[in-house]
Amino acid sequence: MQIPYEVEERPDTGVYNAKLGIWLFLASEIMLFGGLFSAYIFLRLGAPEGSWPDHILWDLPGLINTAILILSSVTVVLSYIYVKLGDFNKFRICMIITLVSAVAFMGIKSFEYNGKFKHFGAFMKDTSKPQGYGEQITGHVIGDLSDYDDKDYILVAADSRQPIDWLSARELKKQSPAHQQQAAELAALGEDAHDAHPGPVFNHPGIIATGDKYKPKSWEHKIKVALGKEKHKEHDVFKVMKDQIFRQSMFTPGYNAYFAIYFTMTGLHALHVIGGALVLGYFCFFDHKRFFTNRKHFANRIEVGGLFWHFVDLVWIFLFPILYLL
Amino acid sequence: MQEATHTKEHDAHSDEHHDHGPQSFWRTWVFSTDHKVIGLQYAVTAMLSLMGGFLMMILMRWQLAYPGDPIPLVGNILENVTGGAEGGMMIDGVMQPQFYNALGAMHGTIMVFLGVVPLGFAAFGNYVMPLQVGAPDMAFPRLNMASFWSFLPGALIMFLSFLVPGGAAKSGWTSYSPLAAVADPPQSPTQEWFISPSLGPIDLSFLGLPADGALFMASIFNGQSLWLVAMIFLISSSLLGSVNVIVTIVQLRAKGMGWMRMPYFTWAIFVTSFLLLLAFPPLEAAGIMQLMDRVAHTSFFMPAGLYVGGEVLNSYSGGGSPLLWQHLFWFLGHPEVYVILLPAFGIVAEVIACNTRKPLWGYKSLVYGTIALGLLSFVVWAHHMYMTGMGAKVSAFFQTTTTIISIPSVIILTALLISLWGGAIRFNTPMLFATAFLPMFGIGGLTGIPLAFSSIGSYLHDSYYVIGHFHYVVAPGVMFGLFAGVYHWYPKVTGRKMNELLGKLHFWPTLICMNLIFAPMFIQGMAGMHRRWYDGGETYELSAPVLHWNVVMTIAAFVMLVAQLPFIWNFFTAWRYGQKVGTNPWQATTLDWQTPFPAPHGNFDKPVTVYRGPYEYSVPGADKDYTPQNEPEVQPAPAKVSSKDK
Amino acid sequence: MLNDLLQMTENASEHGTQIDFFLEASHWFMLVLFVGWSAFFFYTLYRCWERKHPKADYDGVKSHASSHIELYVIIVEAVLLLGFAFPIWAKQVNEIPPEGDNLLKVHAIAYQFGWLFHYPGEDGVLGRKNPIFMKGGSPQSEVGLDMSDPFAQDDIVSMQVMRAPVNTPIIVDVTSRDVIHNYAVAHMRVSQDAIPGMRVPIWFTPIRTGEFEIICAQLCGAGHYSMKGILNIQTQDEYDKWVASQAPKKPADPAPSAEPAVEPDEPEVTPENEEAAAVAISSVTNQ
Numbered sequence A: 001m002q003i004p005y006e007v008e009e010r011p012d013t014g015v016y017n018a019k020l021g022i023w024l025f026l027a028s029e030i031m032l033f034g035g036l037f038s039a040y041i042f043l044r045l046g047a048p049e050g051s052w053p054d055h056i057l058w059d060l061p062g063l064i065n066t067a068i069l070i071l072s073s074v075t076v077v078l079s080y081i082y083v084k085l086g087d088f089n090k091f092r093i094c095m096i097i098t099l100v101s102a103v104a105f106m107g108i109k110s111f112e113y114n115g116k117f118k119h120f121g122a123f124m125k126d127t128s129k130p131q132g133y134g135e136q137i138t139g140h141v142i143g144d145l146s147d148y149d150d151k152d153y154i155l156v157a158a159d160s161r162q163p164i165d166w167l168s169a170r171e172l173k174k175q176s177p178a179h180q181q182q183a184a185e186l187a188a189l190g191e192d193a194h195d196a197h198p199g200p201v202f203n204h205p206g207i208i209a210t211g212d213k214y215k216p217k218s219w220e221h222k223i224k225v226a227l228g229k230e231k232h233k234e235h236d237v238f239k240v241m242k243d244q245i246f247r248q249s250m251f252t253p254g255y256n257a258y259f260a261i262y263f264t265m266t267g268l269h270a271l272h273v274i275g276g277a278l279v280l281g282y283f284c285f286f287d288h289k290r291f292f293t294n295r296k297h298f299a300n301r302i303e304v305g306g307l308f309w310h311f312v313d314l315v316w317i318f319l320f321p322i323l324y325l326l
Numbered sequence B: 001m002q003e004a005t006h007t008k009e010h011d012a013h014s015d016e017h018h019d020h021g022p023q024s025f026w027r028t029w030v031f032s033t034d035h036k037v038i039g040l041q042y043a044v045t046a047m048l049s050l051m052g053g054f055l056m057m058i059l060m061r062w063q064l065a066y067p068g069d070p071i072p073l074v075g076n077i078l079e080n081v082t083g084g085a086e087g088g089m090m091i092d093g094v095m096q097p098q099f100y101n102a103l104g105a106m107h108g109t110i111m112v113f114l115g116v117v118p119l120g121f122a123a124f125g126n127y128v129m130p131l132q133v134g135a136p137d138m139a140f141p142r143l144n145m146a147s148f149w150s151f152l153p154g155a156l157i158m159f160l161s162f163l164v165p166g167g168a169a170k171s172g173w174t175s176y177s178p179l180a181a182v183a184d185p186p187q188s189p190t191q192e193w194f195i196s197p198s199l200g201p202i203d204l205s206f207l208g209l210p211a212d213g214a215l216f217m218a219s220i221f222n223g224q225s226l227w228l229v230a231m232i233f234l235i236s237s238s239l240l241g242s243v244n245v246i247v248t249i250v251q252l253r254a255k256g257m258g259w260m261r262m263p264y265f266t267w268a269i270f271v272t273s274f275l276l277l278l279a280f281p282p283l284e285a286a287g288i289m290q291l292m293d294r295v296a297h298t299s300f301f302m303p304a305g306l307y308v309g310g311e312v313l314n315s316y317s318g319g320g321s322p323l324l325w326q327h328l329f330w331f332l333g334h335p336e337v338y339v340i341l342l343p344a345f346g347i348v349a350e351v352i353a354c355n356t357r358k359p360l361w362g363y364k365s366l367v368y369g370t371i372a373l374g375l376l377s378f379v380v381w382a383h384h385m386y387m388t389g390m391g392a393k394v395s396a397f398f399q400t401t402t403t404i405i406s407i408p409s410v411i412i413l414t415a416l417l418i419s420l421w422g423g424a425i426r427f428n429t430p431m432l433f434a435t436a437f438l439p440m441f442g443i444g445g446l447t448g449i450p451l452a453f454s455s456i457g458s459y460l461h462d463s464y465y466v467i468g469h470f471h472y473v474v475a476p477g478v479m480f481g482l483f484a485g486v487y488h489w490y491p492k493v494t495g496r497k498m499n500e501l502l503g504k505l506h507f508w509p510t511l512i513c514m515n516l517i518f519a520p521m522f523i524q525g526m527a528g529m530h531r532r533w534y535d536g537g538e539t540y541e542l543s544a545p546v547l548h549w550n551v552v553m554t555i556a557a558f559v560m561l562v563a564q565l566p567f568i569w570n571f572f573t574a575w576r577y578g579q580k581v582g583t584n585p586w587q588a589t590t591l592d593w594q595t596p597f598p599a600p601h602g603n604f605d606k607p608v609t610v611y612r613g614p615y616e617y618s619v620p621g622a623d624k625d626y627t628p629q630n631e632p633e634v635q636p637a638p639a640k641v642s643s644k645d646k
Numbered sequence C: 001m002l003n004d005l006l007q008m009t010e011n012a013s014e015h016g017t018q019i020d021f022f023l024e025a026s027h028w029f030m031l032v033l034f035v036g037w038s039a040f041f042f043y044t045l046y047r048c049w050e051r052k053h054p055k056a057d058y059d060g061v062k063s064h065a066s067s068h069i070e071l072y073v074i075i076v077e078a079v080l081l082l083g084f085a086f087p088i089w090a091k092q093v094n095e096i097p098p099e100g101d102n103l104l105k106v107h108a109i110a111y112q113f114g115w116l117f118h119y120p121g122e123d124g125v126l127g128r129k130n131p132i133f134m135k136g137g138s139p140q141s142e143v144g145l146d147m148s149d150p151f152a153q154d155d156i157v158s159m160q161v162m163r164a165p166v167n168t169p170i171i172v173d174v175t176s177r178d179v180i181h182n183y184a185v186a187h188m189r190v191s192q193d194a195i196p197g198m199r200v201p202i203w204f205t206p207i208r209t210g211e212f213e214i215i216c217a218q219l220c221g222a223g224h225y226s227m228k229g230i231l232n233i234q235t236q237d238e239y240d241k242w243v244a245s246q247a248p249k250k251p252a253d254p255a256p257s258a259e260p261a262v263e264p265d266e267p268e269v270t271p272e273n274e275e276a277a278a279v280a281i282s283s284v285t286n287q
Ligand code: HEA
Pocket: B174, B337, B338, B340, B341, B383, B384, B402, B403, B405, B406, B407, B409, B410, B413, B414, B417, B438, B439, B441, B442, B443, B444, B445, B446, B448, B449, B451, B452, B453, B457, B460, B461, B462, B466, B469, B470, B473, B474, B478, C033, C034, C037, C038, C041
C-alpha cells in the first residue's frame, strides 16, 4: 500500500501531504501561543497600576538570542536550497550552523534563567494597601537563604533600582519625604536615573539599612559593569525582618504574574526549539541517506522542518519585545 | 497506487512501509497503522469510557434520589477502593460530597473527552472517513497511531486518578480556577507518599528525591493535576488526529470525488477537525497555566488576597484573573460542543439517506450550514459567562452571535427532517435511532434559546434547566446518533448484522428512559434547583415541590442501565453469531460500502473513480434503487447491470 | 402559563415581571416550533413508512415553505433579541440607581461555604476592608474589616442572613474571598458570580416581604450544596429596628473588640437560619 502524494504534489491542491500537515499544525501552534499571548495581555491589563515590572530583564542576552535565531532561520533556508541544488556538503554545513545556533540559544537562555533563580525578592506587609502587599525589595541574598533559617532577618544586597511597589511609582513618591527626595534626585539625573542615583531608599520599617556594601558575584552583574550598563559595582545591604515580610521568593515563576508568563512562554518556546533541533538534527545526521536515494522527499522533509523552525523563530520575534522591551 | 510515478520511488522508502505481509499480533491489533484498526481501538476505548461515565452517573443518581442512604451492593466496595473512612470519599457506604463532586467532574470529562468525541470523531472518523473518500488509509498512518497512543495514556490517567490520595478532580468538568487551583493541595513534603490509602503508603525514598522533589511529585499526583496532565495528552492526541483528518480529506480524495460529492459525514468530520485544531490549543495553553499554578505556584488565575481555609494564601503572588481561565476554557468549550454534535449529525444524515432510499434534501444547505456552524462556534463562547458581570455591549454581542448560531442548526435539522418526506422509510434499528435523534436534538437545541438571552439566562444559569438542555443534545441526541452509527457500520466491520429484535429492545426503553431522566430537569430548573448539588436539593426549600422527580429520574436511569444489556449482548454475540451479510447489506451508495469484505489494509483493491454525488438513491430510470458513487456511468437509460463493484 | 406549568418560582422583584414575560414568550416560541415540526415529523414517518410508501421519490419536497419558516424563525429571534434581551439586560447592568437615593447598598462576600453581608451602618459609608485583617471569629474579621477606619466603626456584618427593606432598590456588590461562588436569588430573578478580586454590582427591588433563599450557583467545593443564605425582606420599620439593634454600644469605641462574635443580638433567628449558619460555619472548619 502506498499513500498518494506523500512526495509529489497533488495537482489540484498543489501541495504534498506533509506540507499541508505542517501548515495545519502551525495553525494550531499559533492558537496555542495565541492563548498564551492573550493571557499576557489579560494579566498585563489587569495588573494594578505600576505593579507590572517592565524593563526588568536585561535585554542584551535577549537581543543576542534574537540575532541567533534569525541567523538560524537564514541557514535553514540555505540548507533547503542546497538540497535542491544537490550540494550535500553545503547543506550539511548550513544545517550544522542551524543546530549550533539552537544550542547557543539554549545556552544563553539557561544563563538567563539561572540568573533569575538566584535573584531574591520580598514584599513587605502593609495594611494600608488593598491587598496587604507593601514595598518590595529585590536583590541578592548575602550567602544562602538557608543560612538565615535560624535568624529572624535576611541580609539582602538590594538592586540599585527604584523599589517597585503595588502602587504606581508616581503615587509612591507622594508618600514619604525620603521618596520625594529620591524622586527629585532622579529627575535631576535624567534618563539613566535609576542607575546613577545613590541607591534605593526604603520606607518600610521592616527594611533596615546596614550601611554595608556587597559586590554581587553574578556574571550578569560583572558583564553589566564592564559594559557600563551598571554604574554600581557594589550594592547596599539591607536587613529584612522576616516577621514583616508578606511573601518572599526567588525570581521563580511564582514570584509575580510577570515571571509566571515569562517563564511559561519562554519555557514552552524553548521546548519548541529543542523539538525543532532534534528533528532537524535527525534529518541531518540519521536521515541523510535519503538525500541520495530520494532527493525530492528529503527536500520535502527539510522544507517541512524548516517551516517549523521559522515558526519557532517568529514566536521569539514576538516574545522578545513583549517580555524584554515593553 | 494513484499514480505510476510512485512505484519507482517505492523501494526508496520501503523502510517506512514495513506493514506489508504477514504481521505479528502486536503490529496488527496493538501498534497498527491501519486506520480501520485504529478506529476500532478508539471505538472500544470510547465505549468502555461511556459505560464508565454512565456507571459514575448511576452512583450519583442514587445519591441524588436518596441522599444519605448507603449505596446498595457497591457502597462498601467503593469505600474500600477509595481508602476507607479516612479516604473521606465514602463513609459507611454513604457517598460524601467530595466523592460526589469528583464523580460529577469525571462524568462530564469522561463522557465528553473520552466517550463521545473519541467515538464520534476518532472512531467513526477514522474508520469511515478514509473509506468514504476512497483513500487507502489516513495521510499519515504513523501519526494516526501516535494519536491513539497519546489518547490512551490520557484516558488511563484520567480513570486512574480516582486512586490517588484525595481522589479524582472535583472541580467540575469546567475546572474553574481558583477552585481548581487550590483543590487537593499537596499534603506534606515527605518521602512517604500514597498511591491509595487502600494500597498503603509507597515509600518513595528509593528515588532519592530531596524534600521538594517529593513535594513536586505530590503536587503532580493528585486528582486535579492529573486531570490537567491527562487533558494535555488528550489534546495532543486530537491535534494529531485533526491534522491527519484534514490532510486525508484534502489530499487523498479519490479521483472524481469533488467537494460537493463528499458524503455529508465526511463534511461533518472535516469541519469538526478544524474546530479541534483551532479551539483545543488555547485550552492546552490554559491547562499548562493551571498546571503551573498548581505545581510552580504561579498566579495565572489567582487574584491577590485570597483567604482560603482560614489563612491568607500568601504563597501566591496574585495578579491573575479567574476570568482568564473561563475565557480560555469556553473558547474551547463551545466549539467542543459542536465537535460532539457534528459527527452525530453526519451519522444521522448517512443513516437517513440510506434508509429513506432517497437523496438527502438540501445537501448543499447541509454543507454550508455546517461550515457556518463551525465558523460561528468560535465567537459565541462567552454565553457561558453571562453571570460574570458582563457589560451590556459585550453581552449584546454574544447574545446576537448565539442567536445567529442557532440558525444553521435549524437549517440542518430542517433539511434532515424534510429529507424524510417522500422516502420509503425502513425502520431498522439504526434508522430508529437516527429518527429519534431529530426531535430529541430539537428539544435540546430549542431549550438553548432561552439560555442564549442573558436576562432570562441569568434565571436559568447553572440550574437543572441547563443540565436538561445539554443532555437532550448529547444524550438522547448525540448518543442516539452514535448508537445509530454503531448499528449501521457494524456489518461493515464484522460482516454480520446486529440482531434487530435486540436492537428494538434497546431502542424503545432507552428512548423512554432518556426522556424520563431529562425532561423533569426542565421543571426542576425552572423551580430553581441548581446543578452540582450533592444532596439533590434537600437543603433548599424551593426544591421541595419538585424533589420527587429525583426519584423518578433515578429509577429511569437504573432502568436505562438495564436497557443497555441487550445492546452489549447484541454487540458481542453478533460478532460471532450475527446474520452474515454481504459487503453492502444496506445497499448504500457511498464508497465506504464499496470495498471488498473484509476490507484489506489499503482498503480498495483497485483505484476508485467517483462518478456522481453521494446519495443517488431511487434515481428515476435506474434499474436498482441505489447507484453507488463509483459505478461507471451507463450510457443510455436502463442498461444491463454488471458493473457492481465488489 | 407555561412558566406555571414548569413550576417556576413566584416572582418577588420589580424587574422580575419582565423576565417572566420574556421567558414565557420564548417558551411559547419554542413550543410552537416544536409542535409544528413534530406534527410534520410524525406525519412524514407515518406517510412515508416503507409499508405505506414502498417506492421512494427521488426529489422529495419541492416547495420552498421551509425557507419561509426559517425566515420567520429568524424574525422572531430578532424580535426576542432586540425587543427583550438587549433592553432588559441593559437596564440591569447600566441603570443602577444612583447612590444617595433612597436605596440600600450591601456588600455580599461569599466564602467556602456561606455568605457575609457588610452593611454601611448609620453613616452610610462602608468601612475599608483588607484581607490581611481576615482571621475568622467575629463577623467583622471574617470580612477583614479594618477597624482603624472611622467609617468601619458602625458597620454591620451579618452572616448568612441578608436583611433588606421591601420596595427599596437594593444594590448588592457581589464578591468572594476565596473561590468563585454565585449569588442567586431565584425569586428575585437575579444571579451574579462572586469572583475573588472583582466586585460586581447587581440590583433589584423586592416587592414582597418574606424569606427567600440565596443560592450559591457555582460549584465551590464540598459544601457547595449547602451554601444557602437567607434573604429576609422586611417592612421598612422592621428593617430600621434591626439596624438600630445592631448599632455598636459605644459609637466611638475604636478597639476592634471581637464583641459580637456570634451575632448575639440577632433578633428573630428562625430554626432554619440557625441551621444554615451552623452548617456553613462547620463546613468552614472542615475545609
Ligand atoms: C452538543 C452539545 C451542545 C449543543 C449542540 C448546544 C447548542 C446550543 N446551546 Fe448549549 N450547552 C452545551 C452543549 C450544547 N449546546 C453544554 C454541554 C452546556 C453546559 C456546559 C456547562 O456549563 O457545563 C451548554 C450550555 C449552554 C449555555 C450556557 C448556559 C449557562 O450555563 O447558563 C447556553 C447559553 O446561551 C447554550 C446555548 C446553546 C444554543 C443557543 C445552542 C444552539 O446551537 C441550538 C440550536 C438548535 C436549535 C435552535 C434547534 C432547532 C430545533 C428545531 C428547528 C425544532 C426541531 C423539532 C423537531 C425535529 C421535532 N448552551
